Amino acid sequence: MTRRALQDSDCSIQRSLEVIGDPWTVLILREAFLGTTRFSDFVAAIGISTDLLADRLAVLVEAGVMEKRPYSEPGKRTRYGYLLTPTGMELRVVLGALQQWGDAHRLLGGSPSMERRSRTTGQRLEVAFVDESGQAVALGDVEFVPSAGQRGVQV
Template structure:
């Protein structure tokens, strides 16, 4: 019997569902965007995003507990110790997710405004696109991609 989308949403083995438990909130994605642009301090996240301190604290805690970000203590002269927030290697892998969201938004949600940034190679400065890539390294057309349920190996 083929599983329905609803079944997949209720299935805790669904990787999409488990991922959304960490990054499924729009504020979380925006926090990650700022982190990829070099923001590390709580106050700087708050200023850049206009987010309440309670909400920001909650989202950063979730990211730290999930291993996406790590807290590092720092001291400014004459002030109490605080923490900065840095992407872990796990968090850095989300660059792909943000790139895919940006690419989709550039194509379908721009309106009258130009994109605010581009995806470019640090090595060549060439423009980049996000794509599915097969085992040989070749890009695969979106209409050739299927999400297929995995049969339980047990």
């Protein structure tokens, strides 16, 4: 599927997929969340070819998810690193949801290699739907409704 085919939809899921609909891109983001910033480190960490990495990073920069920023180590030449923007940081919840689902349904007997914890309390964290008070609600209580005020669609 081409990125072009996803464009100009009024569906936010589809619009998100323009940017992160590619598996390589998700793996790039995973590494970025783990602290990777340099081109060669992404290559080494996820085994992507350099042409694809250059292409995907350009898409992420264009979309405002990552920022290409020069930096200088003392006595070395200027280099470039790719850093997550605040917009990009918010994708953590998407990656977290993917990881959580994979932990539950795709491990085939193994155990999760990573977990999500609160930095302040150390509690194990989950990704869930929450209401206006910030309290989690059951999956079965969630419905998707059109914004324009049409009747709700049970999903």
